Amino acid sequence: MTFQKLTIQEMRQKLISGQLTSVELTQGCLDRIKATDGQLNAFITVCEEEALAAAAEADQQLAAGNAALLTGIPVAVKDIFNTLDVRTTCASKILDNYVSPYDATTITKLRDQGAIIVGKLNMDEFAMGSSGENSAAGAVRNPWDTERVPGGSSSGSAAAVAAGQVVATLGTDTGGSVRQPASHCGVVGLKPTYGRVSRYGVVAFASSLDQVGPVAGNVEDCALMLGAVAGYDPADSTSVDCPVPDYLENLKAGVSGKKIGLPKEYFIDGLDPDIKKGIDAAIETYRQLGAEIVEVSLPHTDYSVACYYLIAMAEASSNLARYDGVRFGARQDSGDGLNGMYQQTRSAGFGDEVKRRIMLGTYALSSGYYDAYYLKAQKVRTLIRQDFQHVFEQVDMLLTPVAPTPAFKIGEMVNDPLQMYLSDIFTIPTNLAGTCAMSLPCGFSEDGLPVGLQLIGKPFAEAEMLQAAYAFEQATDWHKRAPEL
């Protein structure tokens, strides 16, 4: 039996009413993964036994009338989340044999809500990439066109939802890694405000930018997943102690009277015509829904890619120093002493893109260059955040494209890292500013590839942003289309 057309809420109703058991649902999900993952490569690890055992347990809870938010619902998570007694590889050879000794806080929260974790999703190695191609487990393919990339770095998280393998997933977003693949795969992806969701137990890439975010097939499911994982965590000193609202409660509030800003720097010449068409239609839809559309300016937008990559690479070079073959990881040692062991382990274990970023980050932090690169980037970051502070005095939220083009072909950009970095231009600024943003489907290209729309909300205004997303989704039917697999 297949269930890929059901939403979380529909699954939940069927489970509670007894029309469906969690074992049936989980088996259906595992069958769908088996049937489609040969084409997509979205999963690194499928936890069949553990998932079916958890589903049987969930069925007992459901029979006893103890249904939490996600009891019996199968979900999957990016292979960057520590999951007790299951491999967590970050799509890297260096962590190929790493088995998590604990659960990330977000995983504990999912389990507390009764979710069944069916597996770990493919990604760009250590979340470094915008295409899903930088993976020791092989490239992920886009369900809408398997010759194309699904986006990245949460490539599997978006592809799995688009293909109906699972109803919802968790990814991470450091510079667009949830929103951009969600856009390329025609699903909904949300990057919460920095500090909204705990990062404890999530393998670190760039700690001042990383944030956990949900991917789902529609806005309501995305809101439900966010509510399940959000909140303060004493184990993450950067998580913020501020109450989590019920994101479902006022989801239907609409956008009438809301002021939506269009940052003029995001509507540049050279924007792909397919993207422009989708975004222009979305602006018109919002106007008809009663929102006031105004042009605003984020003057430092053009500096954000340079600023982001310096900060992200510097932080990555520091965070990835821990992969030295001592406490975990695949050690390589030909007897050249401790330094030799470090070098051999790291050189054999990291892929090309990860090495490139460690090298650039190390250079930017090295003696004599720190002020010119890292400190300069941190100052520019302040200017970028101030841009957002200023526009949020004028408008309630922003509307922009997610990516400058629809999904590109596999292999098209692998030899030009800088060009690949530049494709993150519309998603990066929100990570630098720390504010929340999401991607939702707003059309298709001439070639039948999904086009995404980005909403950017004020810090901790996820509820308001989700209301605007929900209003758009109700007025359109892009989210109802599914790829044929």
Place this chain on the structure above:
Amino acid sequence: MKISQKDVEHVARLARLTIAPEELSALTEQMDAVLGYVDKLNQLDTDGIEPMAHAVPMSNAFREDDIKPSIGIERALQNAPAAGDNCFTVPKVIE
């Protein structure tokens, strides 16, 4: 050129990475392209601008120094490439 092959070899030593001789020239070119691009930040006057380290305002997070359950030695060592006597084992450092 912002960066030479010699610089790249030096950075590789700092990062504890070995760059294969046949990869050195391509990597130097790619790093040079990125460093050339990020140079555009110098177009901005940032005198008097505070550097930003965190996305949200925060100060040190303090907590009471209480003893709480932790994952334990066995769990902590379960992924170690080499371990013995409840310790991680590394190649000999001191002759």
